[in-house]
Amino acid sequence: MKANIAAWAVRVVGLSALVCLWIKMPAIITGAVSLGLLWGIMVLGVFITYRVLDIADLTVEGTIVTGASVAARMITAGFSPFLATVAAMFAGLLAGLVTGILHTKLKIPALLSGILTLTALYSVNLRIMGRPNTPLLPFKVDSVFTPLEKLDLPPGVSSLIVGMVILVLLVLLFYWFFGTELGSAIRATGSNPKMVRAQGINTSTMIILGLMLSNGLTGLSGALIAQHQTFADITMGMGAIVIGLASLIIGEVLFGKRTFKNTLISVICGAVTYRVIIAIVIKLGLAANDLKLFVSATVTLALTLPMAQNNLRTFVKSMKKE
Numbered sequence: 001m002k003a004n005i006a007a008w009a010v011r012v013v014g015l016s017a018l019v020c021l022w023i024k025m026p027a028i029i030t031g032a033v034s035l036g037l038l039w040g041i042m043v044l045g046v047f048i049t050y051r052v053l054d055i056a057d058l059t060v061e062g063t064i065v066t067g068a069s070v071a072a073r074m075i076t077a078g079f080s081p082f083l084a085t086v087a088a089m090f091a092g093l094l095a096g097l098v099t100g101i102l103h104t105k106l107k108i109p110a111l112l113s114g115i116l117t118l119t120a121l122y123s124v125n126l127r128i129m130g131r132p133n134t135p136l137l138p139f140k141v142d143s144v145f146t147p148l149e150k151l152d153l154p155p156g157v158s159s160l161i162v163g164m165v166i167l168v169l170l171v172l173l174f175y176w177f178f179g180t181e182l183g184s185a186i187r188a189t190g191s192n193p194k195m196v197r198a199q200g201i202n203t204s205t206m207i208i209l210g211l212m213l214s215n216g217l218t219g220l221s222g223a224l225i226a227q228h229q230t231f232a233d234i235t236m237g238m239g240a241i242v243i244g245l246a247s248l249i250i251g252e253v254l255f256g257k258r259t260f261k262n263t264l265i266s267v268i269c270g271a272v273t274y275r276v277i278i279a280i281v282i283k284l285g286l287a288a289n290d291l292k293l294f295v296s297a298t299v300t301l302a303l304t305l306p307m308a309q310n311n312l313r314t315f316v317k318s319m320k321k322e
Contacts, residue, residue, distance in 0.1 A: 036275030037163030045217035046244030062121030067222025092219020100208030
């Protein structure tokens with residue numbers, strides 16, 4: 001009970017601090033929250049592989065660029081931004097399919113399968129864009145945010161609204177899907193594959209479906225991020241898996257994971273929290289060259305927090321017994 005009160009106290013203090021920062025730095029915090037929501041779509045994908053399937057999939061570092069490059073190339077070619085975004089999601093699904101086949105059919109370890117697909121996607125992404133960088137601004141094209149931007153909303157608000165609507169729909173969809181027979185089979189595959197096989201379920205198919213879902217979300221996230229920042233770049237996926245894991249761990253530590261629904265919401269909150277932290281430290285004067293070091297330190301701290309919490313609980317219990 002005391003632990004729950006402490007956890008809620010931390011959340012209230014954190015939310016109050018965010019509101020205060022929003023009042024003092026509205027543009028910076030709005031931009032960070034909106035970008036965090038768009039990255040949150042990718043973090044949901046990382047959650048499927050890392051938590052549900054118990055697989056460390058590095059494909060996402062290439063898939064997020066694939067989604068961005070497909071969307072940017074199609075939009076600059078005159079296609080609807082909505083169609084381009086859907087195509088980017090399907091490109092991500094295909095990338096996940098490749099990784100799944102390498103792992104389940106060719107018996108290549110999951111980590112290596114992701115690395116192989118990631119390496120191949122570097123060349124594929126260059127082929128799609130035709131160059132390392134595809135800017136959208138010079139072409140004066142529309143994006144999925146354009147209808148809201150025409151309402152003269154403050155900067156970043158259109159991205160925030162779109163990201164929030166998409167994430168709410170995804171959380172509701174995932175909560176329903178993973179409660180179905182197929183979704184439960186995917187969850188069980190990550191928890192106890194031997195038991196699942198004993199029930200006559202094809203675990204290879206479940207793993208492939210999970211990897212496709214994860215990378216489809218990552219491709220969707222890449223397409224939205226490219227339209228938000230008005231360009232797609234071949235290097236934008238560097239460290240994506242670290243960002244995903246950091247957001248995942250931060251969300252679970254700060255917001256809990258008591259139920260599946262709570263975990264899905266925590267993942268998104270973690271992505272937003274991570275982006276707000278990055279925006280604040282940059283505002284405070286952190287050099288761009290030191291950002292990767294800070295990210296690595298943040299992930300390390302986030303990963304050690306659960307162990308520190310368990311040690312603290314054990315210490316408190318031992319003190320009570322004495």
